[in-house]
Amino acid sequence: MNKDLLFLSFSLLSWGWLSQTWLAASGLLCAIAVGKYSSWRWRISSRQFYRCGDLSALLVILLLVDVYILQPTELAIFVLLKWLPVLFAPALLAQLFSSDQKLPLGALFYSFRKQKAGQSGETDFKPPYTTLYNRESTVVRLLREIDFVLPYAGLTVLSAGAANVQTPAYFIIAATLFTGILWSVRPKHSPAPVWLLAVGLAIVISHFGHHGLRQLDALVEEKVVGWLGDSQTDPFKGQTSIGDVGKLKLSDKIEFRLKADKPLLLHQASYDIYLGHHWAVSTRLLTSENPATQTGNSKLKQLEIMQPLNRQTVLALPDGTIKITGLDDANLQYTELGAVKASLPPRFARYQVFYTDKRTGAPGKYDLQIPKQHLDWLQQLSSELKLAGQRPEAIAEQIKSYFRTNFFYSLYLGTQTDADLALRNFMLKRKAGHCEYFAAATVLLLRQAGIPARLANGYSVDEYDSRQDLYIVRSRHAHAWAIAYIDGVWQAVDSTPSQWLRMETEHAGLWRPLTDGWSNCVFQLRQWQLQQTRQKNIQLELLAALLLSIYLAWRIYSAKRKLNRNMRHTKTAVFKLAYQGLDSEFYLIEQCLQNTAQARQHNESIQQWVGRLQIPALHPLYKLHYRLRFDPIGLSGEQRQLLRQQASAWAGDFEGEAAKH
Amino acid sequence: MRQGFVLRQYRKVYRFDNWMRRHFTFTGHLVVAFMIAAAVFGVNTKQSTTYQLFVFLLALLVFALLNSTFNRLKVTLTRQLPRYGMVGEPLRYSVTLANLTSRTYDRLALCEQLAETLPNSAQLKKFYQLHKQPWFKQGVSFRRWLRYLAYQRGGVIAETALPELAQTPLQVKISFIPTRRGTITFADSYLAKPDLLGLFRRLIELKARQSCLVLPKHYPVKPLALAGKRKYQAGGVSLANSVGNSSEFMSLRDYQRGDPLNSIHWKSFARHGKLIVKEYQDEYFVRRALLLDTFVGDAAAEQFEAAVSVAASIAVNERQNEALLDLMFVGLQTYCFTAGRGVDQIPHLQEILAAVQSSEEDSFARLQLAVLARVGLCSSLVCVLMHWDEARQDFIKQLAAHDLPVAVFLLHDGSLSRQQCANKPEHFYLLDYHHLSEQLAGL
Incomplete structure (x- = not known):
C-alpha cells in the first residue's frame, strides 16, 4: 500500500472513529483513494490552487458564522477543530488531482501569494538594484510548494483531539501516526536502533507527562477559581472596598438592560455576618426551591432582563422574586438570604421576572450581632440620635436623615488600610465615603437600635434609554444598601446621599459613546439571535448557499466569456499582424522595377535596396511602408493617404517614362 | 531613544x-x-x-x-x-x-x-x-x-x-x-x-x-559619434595621466633655462662640454572625458545607481585602443582616472565605479573647476547628470563656448520631458531610470 495513503487512511479512520464522523471520514477517504489510484490528473495553475485555499477560508468563515452567530454554541472553537479535515480537504484534493502533485504554499498562506506576484511583476520593469532586495531574509530555502499529504494527516489527528475521548486511544493514535511519519523522513545516517530507542523513550515520557499535565491543570484551575472567585459567582461571601486605598474605579461597561416601569433596586445577595473587609452569610446552603412565596392574592409585578450570562452568575433581581421564565436550560439555586445563582452554558439570555416587591423571611440571630470593636461609637451615636424607644420606621428614617445631613458621598477611598479603622474613621472623622461605608454603618446602627438588619448589594436601576425604551445598568451602577426587618418584611434602608449617581455619571469615560455603540450593536445581534429558530436558520443557510452558487456560476461564466474574448482578440491580433500592410502601394514600385537592372534581389531588404537605388524620393516612402507593414500601431489616415498617393504617382511617372523610351 | x-x-x-x-x-x-x-x-x-x-x-x-x-x-x-x-x-x-x-x-x-x-x-x-x-x-x-x-x-x-x-x-x-x-x-x-x-x-x-x-550593471550602448578633434598631449600616451613631455625623440638642442634635468643628453654634454637637451615629438590623439555628477539631492538612491550604471555602460563601450578616457567625479575630493590606449585597463575604471559614493551639495562646483582645467586636453565630454538646474546648464554652455562637443545623459524619475529642459546641447539624452535598458538600447 502506498505510504501516503496508509498515513491518510489511518488518520482519517481514527478521526472518524473518535469524533463519530464516519460519513465525512469515509467520503474523504474515497476521494483521496480516487485521487491516488486513478489516472485523472489536471494541470492546475497557481491561481486555481489559490482558489482552493480561498474555498477552505470561506468554509472556515461560514462555520464560524454558524457557530458564533446562527447557532451559538458553548465551545465554538472545538467545533472548528473537529471539522479541520473537511475544511482543508479542497487543498489536499487539488494536490492529489494535479499533475505536479505539490501544493503551492500560497494556497495556505496569503503572504506567499503576494510575494510571488510582486517579484514577477517588478522584475520586468525596474532595474535590478531595486527589485532584488525584496527578499529580505538571509535564510532562504526557496520553499514555494509542499507535499501536503503528511501535514494533512497530522492535522486530522490534531482534529481528532476535539472529540475529547479521555481514553488512551487518542494518545496511541497520535504517537503511532507521528512515529510513522518521522520514520519515513528520518535521515539515513541515524542508526535505526538508536532512533527507535529515542522515540520509544519519548513515548514513555510523554505518556506519564500528559497525565501529570492534566493533574497540574486541575490543580491550577482550582487555585485560580478560588483566587478569582467574587460576588458574581459566590452568593455567600461579599467583598467590599472598605479598607481599600486610592480612588474607586468605575466602569461604564453595560452589564445588562431591563424593561421596567420605574427605577428600582435590584438585589443580588445579602449578608448577615460582618467581617470587616468582607461580609458573609451564616447559612451556606443552596436549594432548588425558591424560599419566597406569594402571599395573598396581590397581583405580581413583572420586568424583563436582557443579559449575557456566564457559566455561573448570581442574578440581580427585585425583592420578592417569585418566578423566573426564559431560563429553562439554567439550573437555578436559591440561598436562604434571597440570592439566586444560575448555572447554564454561557449565552445571552432574555428572561422575565415576576415579583411581589416584598422581601420575606425570618431574621436570624446574626442579624442583630454587633462587632465589639465598633460598639463604643455605635452606643455613643445611638444615644445622640435618641434611637432607643422609637418605632422601627422612625429609626430607619432618622438614620437616613442623619447620613444625608452630616455626610458626603465621595469616590475617594481614604488612606486607612484596616477595614475596621476605615469604618470608624468614616463615622467619626472623614464623614465621607462611598455606598458600602454608608450601608455597613447603617446596618450596624440599625442593629444597635434592635432592628435586625443585613447588608445587601446589587444594582441601582436609574439610567433610562428612551430610544430603546429600556433601562441600562452599567458596572458603576453597582450599589450597596442596608435592609431592615420592619413589620415582618425586609425593607431597603438606602442611606447613601442621593447625589452618588450624578457624581459617578460625571466620571464617565471619554470612550463611553464608542463602547456604548459597540455594546448596542452586540445587543441587537443577540436579540436577533434569540428570535431565530432552527427553521429560520436553515432558510438563511439555504439562501446563503443559493447566493454563493449564483456568484460562483457568474464567476465561471464571466471567466469563460473573458477567455473567449481574449482568444478572439489574440486571433485577430495575429491575423492583423501577419497580413498587415500587404496592400501597401510600395509594392507597385517594386513591381515597376522588377524587370530592370534596379530590381530588388532576393536577399536584399527594402531598406538596403532603396539605399542602393539612391533615389531620394523613395526614402520617405519606404519608411512609411515599413511602418504600415510592421508597426503594431500602423499609420494614421493622412499618412496612409500620403503613401498611397506618392507611391502611385511615382509608379505612374516611372511607367510614363518607360513608355516614352 | x-x-x-x-x-x-x-x-x-x-x-x-x-x-x-x-x-x-x-x-x-x-x-x-x-x-x-x-x-x-x-x-x-x-x-x-x-x-x-x-x-x-x-x-x-x-x-x-x-x-x-x-x-x-x-x-x-x-x-x-x-x-x-x-x-x-x-x-x-x-x-x-x-x-x-x-x-x-x-x-x-x-x-x-x-x-x-x-x-x-x-x-x-x-x-x-x-x-x-x-x-x-x-x-x-x-x-x-x-x-x-x-x-x-x-x-x-x-x-x-x-x-x-x-x-x-x-x-x-x-x-x-x-x-x-x-x-x-x-x-x-x-x-x-x-x-x-x-x-x-x-x-x-x-x-x-x-x-x-x-x-555596476552595464547596458549595451551604441558608441557616441561626437565630433571631437585630436588634442596635443604633453608627455604622450605614457604620461597622459601626469605632467611631462612626450616620449617620442625628435632632435637635440642647447639647454635653455627651465628645461628639466632628466632631458639632458649626458653623452653630448661629455662630448661638447655644454649642456644639450633632448627634444621630443608632440603627440596628438583623441581624449574623452566622462563626467559623473555624484550629487544626489532630492533624487532617489536608485536614480544615482542608474547614473553609475550609465557611466559604466559608456566606459565599457568606449573603443579602448583608439582613445583615452578620463573618468571624473567628486567623492571626498575630485578624482580623475585615465584609461585606454594601454595606459590602464577599462575594468579598472569599472572597479572604481563600483566604489563611487554620492557626495555633498558643493560637489558639482568642484567638478566643474576640475573639468575646466582640463578642457584643453579633451576632445569631447560625456556628462552623466541627475539634475538640470541653472548651474549645470551654464556649465554646459561654458563647454560649448570652448568648442568642445558635449553629450549629456540626464537621469530622471519619469517626471521630466524634453520640452521642460531648457538650453539643451546637441547630444542630449533624457533617461527615465525605470526604463534604463530600453532607453539606452534605443539611443
Whole structure:
C-alpha cells in the first residue's frame, strides 16, 4: 500500500472513529483513494490552487458564522477543530488531482501569494538594484510548494483531539501516526536502533507527562477559581472596598438592560455576618426551591432582563422574586438570604421576572450581632440620635436623615488600610465615603437600635434609554444598601446621599459613546439571535448557499466569456499582424522595377535596396511602408493617404517614362 | 531613544526568526507548528485531548535538541570565487567540501551567507532620507529595516541541499544575484546537519571569509559619434595621466633655462662640454572625458545607481585602443582616472565605479573647476547628470563656448520631458531610470 495513503487512511479512520464522523471520514477517504489510484490528473495553475485555499477560508468563515452567530454554541472553537479535515480537504484534493502533485504554499498562506506576484511583476520593469532586495531574509530555502499529504494527516489527528475521548486511544493514535511519519523522513545516517530507542523513550515520557499535565491543570484551575472567585459567582461571601486605598474605579461597561416601569433596586445577595473587609452569610446552603412565596392574592409585578450570562452568575433581581421564565436550560439555586445563582452554558439570555416587591423571611440571630470593636461609637451615636424607644420606621428614617445631613458621598477611598479603622474613621472623622461605608454603618446602627438588619448589594436601576425604551445598568451602577426587618418584611434602608449617581455619571469615560455603540450593536445581534429558530436558520443557510452558487456560476461564466474574448482578440491580433500592410502601394514600385537592372534581389531588404537605388524620393516612402507593414500601431489616415498617393504617382511617372523610351 | 528601543526589538525578532529558520528542518517546523496548535487547543485539558499530542511532540523536540549536541562530523570548505560579479547578473562560484570523518552523511545543507551589520538609527535615517519626511513618517517599520539590511548585505544566497557527503570531496556550484555594487563579503558558512529524528539541525561553522567585487550593471550602448578633434598631449600616451613631455625623440638642442634635468643628453654634454637637451615629438590623439555628477539631492538612491550604471555602460563601450578616457567625479575630493590606449585597463575604471559614493551639495562646483582645467586636453565630454538646474546648464554652455562637443545623459524619475529642459546641447539624452535598458538600447 502506498505510504501516503496508509498515513491518510489511518488518520482519517481514527478521526472518524473518535469524533463519530464516519460519513465525512469515509467520503474523504474515497476521494483521496480516487485521487491516488486513478489516472485523472489536471494541470492546475497557481491561481486555481489559490482558489482552493480561498474555498477552505470561506468554509472556515461560514462555520464560524454558524457557530458564533446562527447557532451559538458553548465551545465554538472545538467545533472548528473537529471539522479541520473537511475544511482543508479542497487543498489536499487539488494536490492529489494535479499533475505536479505539490501544493503551492500560497494556497495556505496569503503572504506567499503576494510575494510571488510582486517579484514577477517588478522584475520586468525596474532595474535590478531595486527589485532584488525584496527578499529580505538571509535564510532562504526557496520553499514555494509542499507535499501536503503528511501535514494533512497530522492535522486530522490534531482534529481528532476535539472529540475529547479521555481514553488512551487518542494518545496511541497520535504517537503511532507521528512515529510513522518521522520514520519515513528520518535521515539515513541515524542508526535505526538508536532512533527507535529515542522515540520509544519519548513515548514513555510523554505518556506519564500528559497525565501529570492534566493533574497540574486541575490543580491550577482550582487555585485560580478560588483566587478569582467574587460576588458574581459566590452568593455567600461579599467583598467590599472598605479598607481599600486610592480612588474607586468605575466602569461604564453595560452589564445588562431591563424593561421596567420605574427605577428600582435590584438585589443580588445579602449578608448577615460582618467581617470587616468582607461580609458573609451564616447559612451556606443552596436549594432548588425558591424560599419566597406569594402571599395573598396581590397581583405580581413583572420586568424583563436582557443579559449575557456566564457559566455561573448570581442574578440581580427585585425583592420578592417569585418566578423566573426564559431560563429553562439554567439550573437555578436559591440561598436562604434571597440570592439566586444560575448555572447554564454561557449565552445571552432574555428572561422575565415576576415579583411581589416584598422581601420575606425570618431574621436570624446574626442579624442583630454587633462587632465589639465598633460598639463604643455605635452606643455613643445611638444615644445622640435618641434611637432607643422609637418605632422601627422612625429609626430607619432618622438614620437616613442623619447620613444625608452630616455626610458626603465621595469616590475617594481614604488612606486607612484596616477595614475596621476605615469604618470608624468614616463615622467619626472623614464623614465621607462611598455606598458600602454608608450601608455597613447603617446596618450596624440599625442593629444597635434592635432592628435586625443585613447588608445587601446589587444594582441601582436609574439610567433610562428612551430610544430603546429600556433601562441600562452599567458596572458603576453597582450599589450597596442596608435592609431592615420592619413589620415582618425586609425593607431597603438606602442611606447613601442621593447625589452618588450624578457624581459617578460625571466620571464617565471619554470612550463611553464608542463602547456604548459597540455594546448596542452586540445587543441587537443577540436579540436577533434569540428570535431565530432552527427553521429560520436553515432558510438563511439555504439562501446563503443559493447566493454563493449564483456568484460562483457568474464567476465561471464571466471567466469563460473573458477567455473567449481574449482568444478572439489574440486571433485577430495575429491575423492583423501577419497580413498587415500587404496592400501597401510600395509594392507597385517594386513591381515597376522588377524587370530592370534596379530590381530588388532576393536577399536584399527594402531598406538596403532603396539605399542602393539612391533615389531620394523613395526614402520617405519606404519608411512609411515599413511602418504600415510592421508597426503594431500602423499609420494614421493622412499618412496612409500620403503613401498611397506618392507611391502611385511615382509608379505612374516611372511607367510614363518607360513608355516614352 | 524610542527609535533605539524599537530597533533593538527588531534585532531581537530578526535574530529569533533566523535562529528558527536555520535550526529546524521542514519536518521540525511542522512539528513545532503542530505542537503550538495542540497547546492552544489543549489549554483546558477537560475540553480536548490535544494536550496529549502536545506533550508527545514536546518530548520529541527535547530529544532532538539533546541529540544535536553530539556531533562527530568534521568538514573543511574551500570557495572558488570569480574576480568580479555584476549587479543583476548571476554570480556563479563553486564550493568544495571535504569530509574528514569516515562516515557518510545524508540530508546536509550548506548555508552560505553574506556578511551583514545590523543598521543603527543614523544609517537608516540617511538611507531613507528620513530628515526630509514629516515627523509622523520618520519611523522605520520592520519591513524597511529588513530592506535596508538586505541592501547592505548585497544579495541572498539560497540554502543548498547537498547530496550524500562521503569521503570524496564534494564540489557544489552555487549562484546568486548581487543586488548592489561594491565589495560583498562572504561570512563564515554553516553546514546544517539534522539530528537523529530529523527535526533539529546542528549548525557546523566553516571558516571561510572572503570577498568579491561587484561591478555596476552595464547596458549595451551604441558608441557616441561626437565630433571631437585630436588634442596635443604633453608627455604622450605614457604620461597622459601626469605632467611631462612626450616620449617620442625628435632632435637635440642647447639647454635653455627651465628645461628639466632628466632631458639632458649626458653623452653630448661629455662630448661638447655644454649642456644639450633632448627634444621630443608632440603627440596628438583623441581624449574623452566622462563626467559623473555624484550629487544626489532630492533624487532617489536608485536614480544615482542608474547614473553609475550609465557611466559604466559608456566606459565599457568606449573603443579602448583608439582613445583615452578620463573618468571624473567628486567623492571626498575630485578624482580623475585615465584609461585606454594601454595606459590602464577599462575594468579598472569599472572597479572604481563600483566604489563611487554620492557626495555633498558643493560637489558639482568642484567638478566643474576640475573639468575646466582640463578642457584643453579633451576632445569631447560625456556628462552623466541627475539634475538640470541653472548651474549645470551654464556649465554646459561654458563647454560649448570652448568648442568642445558635449553629450549629456540626464537621469530622471519619469517626471521630466524634453520640452521642460531648457538650453539643451546637441547630444542630449533624457533617461527615465525605470526604463534604463530600453532607453539606452534605443539611443
